[in-house]
Amino acid sequence: MILGPLGCSSVKEENANSNKPHYVMVFDQNKCVGCGDCKVACNTANNLPEGQSRLLLEQQSGHVEGQKCPHCGKTDCGCERKYVRVSCQQCKNAPCVSVCPTGAAHRDPTTGIVTMDASKCAGCKYCIAACPYNARYINEATDVADNCDFCLNSKLAKGELPACVQQCRYDALIFGDINDPNSYVSRLLAVKDSVRIKSHFGTEPSLRYIPVVKLGV
Ligand code: SF4
Ligand code: SF4
Numbered sequence: 001m002i003l004g005p006l007g008c009s010s011v012k013e014e015n016a017n018s019n020k021p022h023y024v025m026v027f028d029q030n031k032c033v034g035c036g037d038c039k040v041a042c043n044t045a046n047n048l049p050e051g052q053s054r055l056l057l058e059q060q061s062g063h064v065e066g067q068k069c070p071h072c073g074k075t076d077c078g079c080e081r082k083y084v085r086v087s088c089q090q091c092k093n094a095p096c097v098s099v100c101p102t103g104a105a106h107r108d109p110t111t112g113i114v115t116m117d118a119s120k121c122a123g124c125k126y127c128i129a130a131c132p133y134n135a136r137y138i139n140e141a142t143d144v145a146d147n148c149d150f151c152l153n154s155k156l157a158k159g160e161l162p163a164c165v166q167q168c169r170y171d172a173l174i175f176g177d178i179n180d181p182n183s184y185v186s187r188l189l190a191v192k193d194s195v196r197i198k199s200h201f202g203t204e205p206s207l208r209y210i211p212v213v214k215l216g217v
C-alpha cells in the first residue's frame with residue numbers, strides 16, 4: 001500500500017449533519033516508528049491465532065537524499081524508515097458487506113462499524129475477493145472471515161479505545177467520532193491534511209493517513 005498522490009484524496013469534507021456517529025481512525029505516518037506494539041495488542045485483544053493479524057505495518061523507504069537522518073543524525077545513512085498501516089479501511093460503502101450472501105459481513109446498526117456475525121459466515125470468501133484493500137482473511141481458528149472492526153466487541157463495547165490505539169506509545173493512532181465537532185479527531189482533521197487510500201473506488205474509507213512531511217525539499 002503506497003501513500004502518495006496516486007489513489008489518495010484530500011480529506012476536508014465530512015457528513016457533519018448526521019446524528020449518528022462516524023468512527024474514524026487516523027494513522028500518523030510522521031509518528032509511527034514501526035515497533036509493532038499495535039499488532040501485538042490487536043492479536044491479544046481479539047484472540048487471533050498465531051501468525052494471523054488484522055493489521056500489518058508495511059515498511060517504506062523514507063530516506064531523503066542529502067538530509068540528516070532523524071534517527072542517527074547522519075546523511076545518506078539509509079536507516080530512515082517510514083511505515084504504512086495496512087488494515088480494514090472501514091468503508092462507508094463497503095463491498096464486503098454488499099457481496100456477502102448471508103449477512104455475516106454487516107454494518108453494526110448503532111456504530112456503523114463493519115463487523116462480522118460469525119454464526120452466519122459460510123466461508124465462501126466472496127468478501128475477501130471483493131475487498132479492494134486485501135484487508136480480509138479467514139481466521140484459521142474459527143474458519144470465519146474477519147476484519148479490523150475497530151475492536152467493536154473487544155474494547156468499544158466496554159467503553160475503551162481500540163487496543164492498538166491504547167497501546168501506541170508514539171500517538172501515531174487517533175480514534176474517535178468525526179461527526180462530533182468537539183472530538184479530538186475532528187479537531188485534528190480540521191487542521192491536518194490527511195489522505196484516504198483508493199477513495200476513487202467510491203468506498204469512502206474511514207481510515208485517514210497523515211503522510212510524512214518532508215521539510216526543505
Ligand atoms: S476495507 Fe475491505 S473489509 Fe474493510 S470495509 Fe472496506 S471492503 Fe470491507
Ligand atoms: S466468507 Fe462469510 S462473510 Fe465473507 S461473503 Fe462469505 S459468508 Fe459472507
Ligand code: SF4
Pocket residue numbers: 038041042043045046054055087147148149150151162163164165
Ligand atoms: S482497531 Fe482493534 S481490531 Fe482494528 S487493528 Fe486496532 S486493535 Fe486490531
